[in-house]
Amino acid sequence: MSELLLILVSAILVNNFVLVQFLGLCPFMGVSKKVETAIGLSLATTFVLTLASICSYLVQHYILKPFDIEFLRTISFILVIAVVVQFTEMVVNKTSPILYRVLGIFLPLITTNCIVLGVALLNANRSEYTFIQASVNGFAAGLGFSLVLVLFAAMRERIAIADVPKPFQGAAIGMLTAGLMSLAFMGFSGLIKL
Amino acid sequence: MSMVFISVIALVGLSLIFGAILGFAAVRFRVEGNPIAEQVNALLPQTQCGQCGYPGCKPYAEAIAAGDKINKCPPGGEATIQALAELLDVEPEPLDAVEGEKPQMVAFIREAECIGCTKCIQACPVDAILGAAKQMHTVIANECTGCDLCVEPCPVDCIDMIPVAQTLQSWKWEHPLPPGTLIATDRESLS
Numbered sequence: 001m002s003e004l005l006l007i008l009v010s011a012i013l014v015n016n017f018v019l020v021q022f023l024g025l026c027p028f029m030g031v032s033k034k035v036e037t038a039i040g041l042s043l044a045t046t047f048v049l050t051l052a053s054i055c056s057y058l059v060q061h062y063i064l065k066p067f068d069i070e071f072l073r074t075i076s077f078i079l080v081i082a083v084v085v086q087f088t089e090m091v092v093n094k095t096s097p098i099l100y101r102v103l104g105i106f107l108p109l110i111t112t113n114c115i116v117l118g119v120a121l122l123n124a125n126r127s128e129y130t131f132i133q134a135s136v137n138g139f140a141a142g143l144g145f146s147l148v149l150v151l152f153a154a155m156r157e158r159i160a161i162a163d164v165p166k167p168f169q170g171a172a173i174g175m176l177t178a179g180l181m182s183l184a185f186m187g188f189s190g191l192i193k194l
Numbered sequence: 195m196s197m198v199f200i201s202v203i204a205l206v207g208l209s210l211i212f213g214a215i216l217g218f219a220a221v222r223f224r225v226e227g228n229p230i231a232e233q234v235n236a237l238l239p240q241t242q243c244g245q246c247g248y249p250g251c252k253p254y255a256e257a258i259a260a261g262d263k264i265n266k267c268p269p270g271g272e273a274t275i276q277a278l279a280e281l282l283d284v285e286p287e288p289l290d291a292v293e294g295e296k297p298q299m300v301a302f303i304r305e306a307e308c309i310g311c312t313k314c315i316q317a318c319p320v321d322a323i324l325g326a327a328k329q330m331h332t333v334i335a336n337e338c339t340g341c342d343l344c345v346e347p348c349p350v351d352c353i354d355m356i357p358v359a360q361t362l363q364s365w366k367w368e369h370p371l372p373p374g375t376l377i378a379t380d381r382e383s384l385s
Contacts, residue, residue: 037283059208067200076208083212087219094223097230102283 004136009191011140017115018148019178019185024115028149029174031106033160038153039146040099041106046142048081048088048110049119053138055080056120057131070124077120085111115141152181230282231259237277241269242319243341250319258282265290269339272369298358299340301333307352314344314353 017023024045031041056077064070089107093100100107110116119141123134155177164173235255246266248254258264264278265287272289279286301322303314310328322338325331345353358364 034283063204063208067204069197069201069204072201072205076205079205079208079212083216086216090219090223093225097225098233098281098283101230 004133007133007137008140008143011137012144012147013185013188014191016144016148016185016188017118017141018145019182020189021118022182023118024113024145027106027109027113028145028152028178029171031103032149032153032156032174035150035153035157037099037102038149040096041103041110042142042146042149044088044092044103044107045110045113045115046139046146048084048113049116049142049145050135050139051087052077052081052084052116053119053123053141054131054135055084057123057129057134060124061131073121073124074117077117077124081116081120082111085116115145148181148185152178155181228256228259231256233281234258234278237270237274237281238267239270239274239339241339241341243269243339243343244319245269245341263287263290269341298364299342299355300335300338300358301340301344302354302356303331303333304352304354305330305332307350309350311349313347313349317343317347319343 011017015021018025018028027041027045032038059076059080060070060073064073064076085108088110089100092103092107119138123129123137129137156174159173159177168176231252232255235252238251238255240251242250244250245268246254248257254262254266258278264282264284265275267274268289275286275289278284303323308325308330310325310330312325312327312331314331315323315325319341320337320339322334323331323344324334340355340358342355345355
């Protein structure tokens, strides 16, 4: 149980995939203009991450490993992720057409979100992970992404109405803010004393 | 050699399984109609006036759902544009009409000149004109949306569009000025 908790805290805060490992930066910058959109995308991404890490674990342990064809890992994981994202797209289109329209291209682009493939490959590398641990790792990566994305979107909403000096307006102040947030998240590495 | 076979079979098997799942999901989560067009249609004023360039509010709603601009509805005015912008999460734009937002108008038939041709009745999208062939016509002011469509077909030009006078019931506060234009010197420097 404490193992799972450790995985959770590690993936959300200490080794946050966006701000510490610098994966999945495109949706982080692209879909953070409004909090509602950010919440929608983070829900979709968390769903995809959890489902993708479950599926890729199953593929890794029941197909690739028994047949000794682990060199096919990347291509089969990409296949898994593409299918999961396509599935998510259908679900979102059915449940919330407005969100589907607002997210637009960023919804299918979850496929190319580096976190998704990153988590699947990291899980496969840590062969000691059990099924539960692998899925919790995926879920926690999604939670970490959501946390950072929603926080960042809330900040950008405030920055949008703030009096920013002209050279820093727009994307520049966004980058600066992301850097400062990253700096703050690096501070979590002091959370665990060895 | 067997390695190649196993690899190919494994990937083909995976693809088949996933294809079956996606095929099932496509049937299970099929979207009926166009839900966005329905929601947009509910916000449009339903005058069916055609001033947006489409034959009615429903076709315009479908066009908006397919990506057309939201600022083509003069009867709806600023309020409709705001509501649409809120729904679709886009920036509100100023109304796209030659003469800008018109004051609320109502059609008025000069009844002494009316010849009872019923042409304006057929043109009216909201059935606000009362009358019969060779009988005098008149406008039900409460139903009239001020869309202008009855003016054109009238053969004797007896229909006027008159602005609705402001009453204590219809008066509203003016919209506040946008930020940065509050004091006179700001407005001068902008213009």
